[in-house]
Amino acid sequence: MNIFPGKVVAARDAKLRGADGAVRPPRLADLLAKALRRLGEAGDTRAFWSRIVKPGAKVGLKVNCLAGARLSTTPQLVRAVVASLAEAGVPAGDIVVWDRTARELKAAGLTSQATGAGCRGTDEAGGYETAIASSGEVGSCLARILTRDIGVLINIGVLKDHDLSGVSIGMKNLYGVIHNPNKYHDNACDPYVADVANLPVVRAKLALTIADGTLAQCHGGPAFSPAHAWEYDGILVGTDPVALDRVGCEIIERRRKARGLPSLAEAKRWPKWLATAASYGLGEADLARVKVLEEGDGM
């Protein structure tokens, strides 16, 4: 469901945070709305969402909360997405905020009170299918939330470095839908990240990727590393998961360079899986061919 291939909106707001340093939810909601409208070339977000979520569809927001409260998908961004969907007529009851375990969701502050929608771990919501789904080198049991409960998948990862896969932004976050992610970290996760994204059910249901860059991290991931995290104060939005990750890589690479860190390629973890994913037809991995639409304070 790559409706806008090769297009990524990079939206930043230099005034996202208040005097106390905390993200201001109204400004984040506004930034999200601008990004969605820009991506869809739509007059309002309602028009945008109508292309993404068909009436009556159940929506899963796949978050990333491996790193705990300090570097997970933020409740503020999830709340903004839930509210935006609500404005478009998708009731909160039709949305599930989801990751591997209920414990991790809670630890990241992703509660129904904080997000406005139900939050469930795969472990408490049906577990995994008993049959193995195959895609390339990957063979895994898939989370039943994905296979049975939702019709539309919105992937909301974090803009961050990953010590094995290079980056963990959108596509790497999809490891959370398989039961055996630990088996797929060799060779800088190539072709495994691409293979997971190429699972037929993922391809069919993944409608939108959002990278939470309110706090981003250029090194030391996937855990939180205060020395390498920075307030990027932005988000990336796109339906092309490959292009979005490619743009995210660029942001991380620029930050690494500015901090005197070796490039991901020099660190021997350039995400080769981007090119593999492109070869599967999942999206655009060539940055020169990606149309980056800058919103607010730009990329």
Next chain:
Amino acid sequence: MACERRSFLKAAAAAGLAAAAAPCRGAGQAAEEASEFPVKPARHFVALPEKRVRCELCPRKCEVADRERGYCGVRENRGGDYTTLVWGRACSLNIDPIEKKPLFHFLPGATALSVATAGCNMECKFCQNWEISQFRPEQIAASFMPPARLAELAAARGAPAIAYTYSEPVVFFEYMYDAAVAGNARKIKSVMISNGYILEPALAELCDVLAAVKIDLKGFTEKFYKEYTKGELAPVLAALKYVAKRRVWLEIVVLLIPSLNDGAAELTEMCAWIAGELGPDTPLHFSRYHPMYKLKNIPPTPLQSLERAHAVAKKAGLNYVYLGNVAGHEAESTYCPQCGKAVITRYGYRVDARALTDGKCAGCGAPVPGVWE
């Protein structure tokens, strides 16, 4: 999900172990709360910069960042401290005949309290126990069964051995080691049923406390190991040699898969290696494969293939060669290499060892190597 197919409760009840079993909460609920199981320090790792660690338990030597797990999925880096998530976390518990492991030269006719946790450091496409070996601990039902309790349970059930089996005990090293120590204190022996994918320092510690080791030799080419197990052959051969050197009782199983690892040249080379490096008295079991997990397009091993392999092994000079998963076959029994008398006859798990007296053939008096008491 494994809860549905391999119900811990069902297995434990079948073995009369219901008192030891925890309720299976099924796939629809959180499998386990973290607080139910202790998280113990892992052994055999080195700390790296930036809170990373390198696990040195098995040849994979995973380098694991903070908050991540190694390939086996049961060892986790928590802020630079490497931990095991499966100490005492038993997902399968049964009383089995020792012949089921299979160990044929080790307390014939005895039972073993058999225990597993989640996890494996390989991923064999033909894994017969993938519903536990290929899952993370929190994804399957389990019961807290600390080492002392295992030893106590084995003693109470009259089992002279604890077998670490079903999944891959190497990855629950700390639990196995501590349980073996607890068992030894009660004169309960410990046996490891393993893929042998382990580094020598860890294996050396295990050999101090184990009475027997069975290693699955999955093939005899690196190509097969790479393509079908995601492991390597060379470290397994090194482990076999090490166990043989330590004089811990050793038996080998080869699961024969038609067209993949049953070529005459490969088997000839394998058997010559076993005879030469480990000794002709090393028991070798050829076992029948059944389609399973990710290898379902190959039919079960025909009996002729097993018999061919048996002949190759005998020709290589191996004295004790067995066929598995073929109940009633004459190659289930143990024959004296001197006089040919059947010293232990078997039919499935029915065992008659009356022709073995004090570890010697009742016919000619030749010693038969093994652990007989």
